[in-house]
Structure formats: C-alpha cells, structure tokens
Amino acid sequence: MKSLKKKGWSYFKERLKEELPQSIYKVWFSELNGFIKDASLFIEVPNEFAKSWLKENYEDLLQRLIKEANLQGFEFVVTEKPKAEQMVIPYNPVEVIGRRISPRYTLEDFVVGRCNELAYKVCSQLVENKPKGYFIYLYGNYGLGKTHLTQAVGNGLLKQGFNRVHYFTAQDFLSCLLKYLRAGQIEAFKEKIRESCDLLLLDGIHFLSGKEYTQNELSFLLDYLLDERKTVILTSIGSPQELRDMDSSLKSRLNAGLMIRLNQPDFETRKKIIRFKARKEGYKFPSEVVDYLARNLRGDIRQIESAVIGLIARASFLKEQVCLQLAKELLTEISSEREGSQEMDLIIEGVVKFYGITKEDLFSPSRKKNLSLARQTVIYLLRHLAKKSLKDIAQMLKKEHSTVIYHLKSIEKRLNQNQAFKLQLQFLIKDLAPEIELAQAECTEENEYLEAGFEA
Numbered sequence: 001m002k003s004l005k006k007k008g009w010s011y012f013k014e015r016l017k018e019e020l021p022q023s024i025y026k027v028w029f030s031e032l033n034g035f036i037k038d039a040s041l042f043i044e045v046p047n048e049f050a051k052s053w054l055k056e057n058y059e060d061l062l063q064r065l066i067k068e069a070n071l072q073g074f075e076f077v078v079t080e081k082p083k084a085e086q087m088v089i090p091y092n093p094v095e096v097i098g099r100r101i102s103p104r105y106t107l108e109d110f111v112v113g114r115c116n117e118l119a120y121k122v123c124s125q126l127v128e129n130k131p132k133g134y135f136i137y138l139y140g141n142y143g144l145g146k147t148h149l150t151q152a153v154g155n156g157l158l159k160q161g162f163n164r165v166h167y168f169t170a171q172d173f174l175s176c177l178l179k180y181l182r183a184g185q186i187e188a189f190k191e192k193i194r195e196s197c198d199l200l201l202l203d204g205i206h207f208l209s210g211k212e213y214t215q216n217e218l219s220f221l222l223d224y225l226l227d228e229r230k231t232v233i234l235t236s237i238g239s240p241q242e243l244r245d246m247d248s249s250l251k252s253r254l255n256a257g258l259m260i261r262l263n264q265p266d267f268e269t270r271k272k273i274i275r276f277k278a279r280k281e282g283y284k285f286p287s288e289v290v291d292y293l294a295r296n297l298r299g300d301i302r303q304i305e306s307a308v309i310g311l312i313a314r315a316s317f318l319k320e321q322v323c324l325q326l327a328k329e330l331l332t333e334i335s336s337e338r339e340g341s342q343e344m345d346l347i348i349e350g351v352v353k354f355y356g357i358t359k360e361d362l363f364s365p366s367r368k369k370n371l372s373l374a375r376q377t378v379i380y381l382l383r384h385l386a387k388k389s390l391k392d393i394a395q396m397l398k399k400e401h402s403t404v405i406y407h408l409k410s411i412e413k414r415l416n417q418n419q420a421f422k423l424q425l426q427f428l429i430k431d432l433a434p435e436i437e438l439a440q441a442e443c444t445e446e447n448e449y450l451e452a453g454f455e456a
C-alpha cells in the first residue's frame with residue numbers, strides 16, 4: 001500500500017486509461033491532477049461543472065479502483081482548483097453523453113448459430129460497410145446477446161476511429177433526459193445528441209414502458225436521426241407489438257426498423273458457446289462434458305456462460321480436472337430449484353411478457369386476479385401447447401393433481417365466455433408454437449443421439 005500511496009494519482013490515471021475509451025479519458029482525466037492525503041484520494045478539477053460531472057458519472061468507477069487498489073476505507077474527493085491555477089480542460093460534454101461501451105463485447109467473441117445468425121450478419125455488415133440510415137430493432141428474451149451485439153457494433157466502429165457513437169441503456173437515456181430537463185436544458189441535450197451522434201445504440205427500450213414523456217422525446221429523436229440518415233440500433237425484450245404501455249406513434253416508428261429476433265440457442269450452438277467460453281478461460285472441456293452441459297443447459301446464454309465459469313472455478317478450487325462428475329455436481333446444484341423442461345421455460349417467459357409481470361410475481365403467493373390468470377395460462381399452455389399430461393404438469397409446478405384440473409377448468413370456462421381473451425391467447429400461442437416445436441424436435445434429436453450410445 002505504501003508504494004501505491006507514493007505512486008498516487010499516476011497509478012489511478014493509468015488504471016483510468018485502461019478502463020475508459022481513449023476519447024473519454026482524454027477529455028475528462030488526462031489533464032487532471034490528483035493526490036492521496038490522509039485517507040482520501042483528492043482529484044482537482046477546474047470548475048463546478050467538471051466536479052459534478054465526475055461525481056455523477058465516474059463515482060462508481062473510481063470507488064471500484066480504490067477498492068481494487070486495496071485502499072480500504074478511502075474515499076475520493078473532487079475539489080475545485082483555485083481559479084488562478086486552473087488549467088484548460090478540453091471541455092466537450094457532447095462526446096461523453098451516454099455510457100462507456102465495454103471492450104469485452106466484440107463481434108469476434110460472439111458465437112454464431114442458427115439462433116442469432118441474421119442479427120450477427122447485419123451487425124457485422126454495419127461495422128464493415130458503415131452504411132448510413134440503418135434502423136435496426138433487435139429483440140429477444142433475457143440473456144440472448146442483445147447488449148453484446150449492440151456494444152460490439154459500437155466497439156467495432158470505435159476501433160476504426162469512428163467515434164460519433166452514443167450508447168445508452170434505456171435507464172441512462174431516461175435519467176439523462178430528466179437531468180437535463182430538471183436543469184431546464186432539454187434542448188441542449190437534444191442538440192448535443194444531434195450534433196455529435198452518427199450511431200445511436202439504445203439498449204432495453206422496454207424499460208421505457210409507461211414513460212410517456214421519454215417515449216415522445218425518443219420519437220422526435222428517431223425522426224431526426226433517421227431523416228439525417230444516421231444509424232440507430234434499438235434493443236428490446238419483445239417486438240414493438242408486444243411492448244406494453246408504449247405510445248402508438250413510437251410503436252409505429254419502431255415497426256419501421258429492420259426487425260431481428262434473437263432466439264434461444266439450439267443444441268449445436270450451445271455446444272459451440274460452451275467450447276468457446278471455456279477456451280476463452282484457457283480450458284478445453286472434454287467432449288462428454290460439453291455434450292452434457294449443452295443437453296442440460298437449455299436456458300439463455302448468460303446461464304450457459306455462468307455454468308462454464310462455475311465449472312472452471314470448481315475445478316480449480318478442488319485442484320481437479322474438468323470432468324463429467326464435476327459438471328453433474330454443478331448442474332445438480334444449479335437445477336435443484338428448477339426441474340422444469342425447456343418448454344416450461346419458454347411458456348413461462350411468454351406468459352410473463354404477455355401479462356407484463358415478472359417471474360417473481362408469477363411464483364409469488366399473491367392472489368391478485370391477473371397473477372392467478374397468468375398461472376392458469378401457464379397450465380393451459382403446458383397442457384394444450386406442450387401437450388404435457390396432467391400428472392407431469394402437477395409434478396413440474398409442484399401442485400396437486402386436483403388443483404391443476406381446477407385451474408384448467410377455470411381458464412377453459414373463461415375462454416368460452418370471453419372472446420377477446422380467447423383471441424389474445426391465440427396470439428400468444430401462435431407466437432410460442434414455433435419455439436415449443438423446435439424445443440421438442442431438439443429433445444427428440446438429443447434422445448436419439450443418446451440412444452445411439454454417445455452418453456458417457
């Protein structure tokens with residue numbers, strides 16, 4: 001710690017340089033002085049604006065770096081330099097609107113399979129050819145690579161020196177807009193984006209549900225950017241039609257985008273992802289481990305990724321080789337809570353989106369009307385779409401056989417009495433049917449594979 005104290009600010013500058021894109025580091029940190037005194041890291045800035053900007057935007061990063069440097073209990077203090085000594089900071093807040101793109105998301109690290117091929121091709125072309133006026137709407141369930149691909153496009157272009165890129169999560173966009181609104185500078189915010197942005201990446205616009213003002217501003221911004229032939233990529237959990245509490249004029253603009261869906265990875269792609277993620281960590285998993293994981297991890301890619309990391313961590317803690325036994329132990333732990341099939345996962349995800357609720361709501365003890373209807377819908381779809389037996393459904397949902405029958409009867413009655421509900425449910429079924437069929441076909445394929453004697 002002593003030597004770090006001695007190196008002081010220069011150590012932190014080096015780390016900031018590593019963590020931040022060059023343009024941001026240059027604008028905000030390269031000219032700054034700092035020092036360590038008592039139990040604080042002092043950073044001197046030229047004015048009040050820089051002070052609040054640093055605190056609002058880089059506090060988390062600086063805290064993390066302090067922690068990483070083992071300076072427990074240290075805090076960072078941003079102070080204004082006495083006027084006479086102020087240096088000129090290349091002040092250009094336009095450049096730093098939005099969020100830093102993580103260098104870990106690249107096209108090279110994106111594993112391509114049937115489920116995401118189109119999205120990958122379009123994004124790669126965008127980086128290669130830098131076409132103007134593209135509007136892409138990327139959607140799909142949680143953990144399927146929307147953020148990864150979007151940021152990879154940003155990274156690909158930044159690498160080629162094309163730095164008029166703005167990346168926002170929808171929450172950032174919302175809070176940024178509010179911040180400027182509160183300061184009475186909303187026009188300045190819009191002007192900044194217009195002036196300095198050739199590629200807008202906006203991640204997770206489903207979070208703007210119910211946020212009427214922000215939706216309106218986004219509509220205006222889209223009109224402007226697309227009129228000016230700028231490129232825009234938006235991501236969301238669902239198609240525009242599926243977005244709830246979304247202004248219809250924004251929805252109609254979203255519909256004008258090139259709509260690309262990211263699907264759940266199939267068996268072969270899961271194998272590819274597992275091999276790739278293991279290789280990135282310097283491991284080559286035995287093929288029986290890859291097969292076993294791919295067969296059993298049928299959720300999203302985030303789940304697959306964390307299982308691979310978990311397996312490697314387990315092996316290295318125990319000082320053992322990665323083997324089937326370890327993989328089995330890991331998955332028993334992961335899946336002890338969830339014994340459902342892939343069809344059930346798909347149905348639950350579909351129902352949650354359909355009713356605009358969360359999985360936690362669905363499994364909560366709450367007796368709210370819409371929640372019990374959502375639970376009944378899950379049962380209905382398991383029975384009529386996935387063709388599960390009543391016994392299986394009872395087992396999957398850990399419910400009494402009679403309860404399952406009761407719920408099925410209730411929802412069937414409702415369907416007979418309520419034409420609008422029947423139509424809505426048909427929509428949901430139409431949407432889910434291809435994925436359920438695919439999951440069932442895959443399951444048959446895998447069973448055949450196992451029967452052919454490949455099981456370890």
Ligand SMILES: Nc1ncnc2c1ncn2[C@@H]1O[C@H](COP(=O)(O)OP(=O)(O)OP(=O)(O)O)[C@@H](O)[C@H]1O
Nearest residue numbers: 109110111141142143144145146147148301302305
């Ligand atoms: N095709 C892929 N190849 C390699 N890694 C992937 C791929 N798709 C997703 N991942 C990894 O899975 C994790 C989750 O992906 P990401 O955050 O992009 O998903 P998302 O669709 O944006 O999820 P959410 O909607 O929950 O934000 C990330 O660590 C990402 O790198």
